[in-house]
Amino acid sequence: MANKLKKETPKKKSPAAADKKTWKPEKTEQIDLKALAKDERTHKILGAVFLLLAIFLGIAILSYFATWRQDQDEAFRGSSILWDDKVSVANLMGKIGALVSHFFIYKAFGIASLLVCTFFFVVGINLLSSRKVFSISRNLKYVTLGVLVLSVSMAFIFRNSEFSWGGGVGRMMSNWLIGILGNIGTAAILLLMAAGYFIWQFNPAFNLPVKNKPVTTPEATEEDDTEEATEPEEEKQPVVKPVVAEPMVIKPRANKLKEDGEPAVVKPVIAEEKPSYDFTLVEKEEAEEEPAATLTVNDMFVEKEVVADMLHSRDEIVPEEETEEDIVEEEAPEPEEETQQSKPSVLVIPPVSKPSKIVTVGPNDGGLTLEIKTNAEEKPENEPEIKSAETVAKLPPYEPTLDLKDYKYPGLDLLETHGSEKIVQDPAELEENKNQIISTLRNYAIEIQKISATVGPTVTLYEIVPAAGVRISRIRNLEDDIALSLAALGIRIIAPIPGKGTIGIEVPNTRKTVVSMKTLLESEKFQNSAHSLPIAIGKRIDNTDFIVDLASMPHLLMAGATGQGKSVGLNAILVSLLYKKHPSQLKFVLVDPKKVELSIYKTIEHHFLAKLPNEDEAIITDTRKVINTLNALCIEMDNRYDLLKEAGCRNIKEYNSKFAARKLNPEKGHQYLPFIVLVVDEFADLIMTAGKEVEMPIARLAQLARAVGIHLIIATQRPSVNIITGTIKANFPARIAFKVSSKIDSRTILDAGGAEQLIGKGDMLISFNGEIVRLQCAFVDTPEVDKITDFIGYQEGYPQAFLLPEYVDEKEQEGKDFDLGDRDSLFEDAAKLIVISQSGSTSLLQRKMKLGYNRAGRLMDQLEAAGIVGPNQGSKPREVLIKTDMELQQHLDLLG
């Protein structure tokens, strides 16, 4: 009875789950031609073929120039020479080379045929690199016209030569032209065509020196001709999108998928192969229509001697989603959520920079008066003005997205599907792992009642129900033994699984499935998400999408050893937000001490980035500037709280809906508040260089900024306690851990072990709402992010980045305003030491004068105020402005 193959009882499933069942080996075995055509590898193979073709043709044609006399007779015989062993040719590419080059040069286009090679080359490079390195259509146009013009011209110029410079086609056309226009007419036409072609392709600037040009500045008179010549060119540039014109200086390395990201092959279901076990594996499906809960059906592995109940179905409520939904429901309806994608087009003035003085009103405001301080050139002509609160109240609802009414959200076609999306698991592997787990536990005299398996993208979760009387701590203590017996890295034991009464053993799959960002973003759950800041992070172990609201997190701490998927994770979050939010609704403050990771987002400065006034770069890389930016964010937070208080609102949603309903008067400084997301890519670096100066504003923001729509995402490679301090941790309830090197690191991030057991490449644990969930992070490659940012960057944006309030560093100011009468008793000694050594270093003062850091620092400030050393240069010593002892003496005498 126990040995009998148990008849499968029909399982109850939700209709959606039944419809969406994806793990069907029979179907996946068919070759999908469409997928094959889209597959990156097919493109690469074709690319290689085109490149080889270009090289082959190039060499054959070049070789033809030297060998045509020897080979021509043979080539006239055509393809028959291929089979004739007696025939030998001189062309470097052999008989085929001789025939092909004869065709192209003699019969077709002469030397213009080389252009055909360039076309093959361009196509090959594009296909091989899977991106548009060159524009194929533009190239095709240039090549087609170039071939025609060049072959006719060559045939005409060298019409008496033995060599076929213009080929048969060129000869024929040139003869025809000579027939109807004569030699001179043909020459004129060809000259015209050549000039036309040259202008069209290279668009040269014909700038003649301008006579009587008015001289406005003294520099202008000194400018040479070349500088003048560039001016008209600049005038030609469109003024609207300066961002895209800037070349990106540093590109982050591409996140290439390693080999094991390859799609796995589907194998038949084990139940059919191994009748001795009643084992059917049913993949879990996400109940898409009900985002708060997932209905899953799990078939069981069952040990022969044990329980009769072989099938096991359960409803699995996903608590974190529920909570988010609750949060969303509790709060007032948010207008910007309804404004996605398809908005009516009405014109509104963009809220360019720092709010308090700027008022944003649209033409739907009905011709009112408003004092607006924005960049004048970007204002729509029909700019309205506001006079009083009553008139404001009569206006139609405010719609922030009308700032950039033509803005197009990036499409899913910009994203790639990485490998096979179907989760496939080798049934033999499942069976083997199951047996191993059972036998290992039995070795320690632990009997189990049931064991079930859920196959995820990277790991499979084996859930065990132990026999009555088995203590959970015993299984927990066997973690290492089970790992050893399964001979697999990355085994994690969850004893017990919270809220389930089972024990979980996560075992990595031999073949892992990459979770593409595209799949997550095209899911209904993401598309219909009502979250304020929806972020698609990855897939759970049961293959359900993990999409949460950053606004309810409300801040996120991310840590993981180097190369484990942090940057990809950050990109996934940023990309999710870019797909859902309009530039008027969201601004990013990007801090990137590593300088290369976030530079990719530079292109969207005028749409989505915020920066300090008078800063050139929107992406902050310098520690001093980071401190100023964080303090500026604190000021922004305080300003927002003032606005909220004045409006009588508790949070940004209430405030924005009140503003949209025209209940707040822009004349009083009210304005629509975009969400601000601060992203810090390497937090450790900042804490090491600036310590409390960074920690304090971050802690303050983390404590208070949630209600005013400022959210923080902080990532670090070094999750040690001196980086992730108690203050930081206390304020970041949501934390993500990628693989770390030790259990201690895992505890530092998650307050629990487990992250050291992860297997890297986006395998992660997220601690959210008091629960730790294992996820496979969504993968988005750097070229995809490039495409998205280019797509956004090429559109019309705001005249400049969103400006944060100005922050003046009091310390810097203090040093400068120092009262010289109040100087330290060691001031002169310190001055001498610095001048003699010619090094303005505080540590030198500390060492040589045996001073503490504070006193040495104060002395250095005084020396700066006295004009003896220059300003602080970060880690470099300050410049010493006085060169000799005598000069110093004179300087000190002057100071008194």
Ligand SMILES: Nc1ncnc2c1ncn2[C@@H]1O[C@H](COP(=O)(O)OP(=O)(O)OP(=O)(O)O)[C@@H](O)[C@H]1O
């Ligand atoms: N979610 C993922 N799915 C598949 N592969 C991934 C995923 N995340 C990362 N990888 C792989 O791991 C590599 C390293 O990832 P990533 O650059 O994000 O690491 P990192 O933690 O940011 O490293 P570092 O701290 O050195 O910048 C990627 O190039 C990619 O091959």
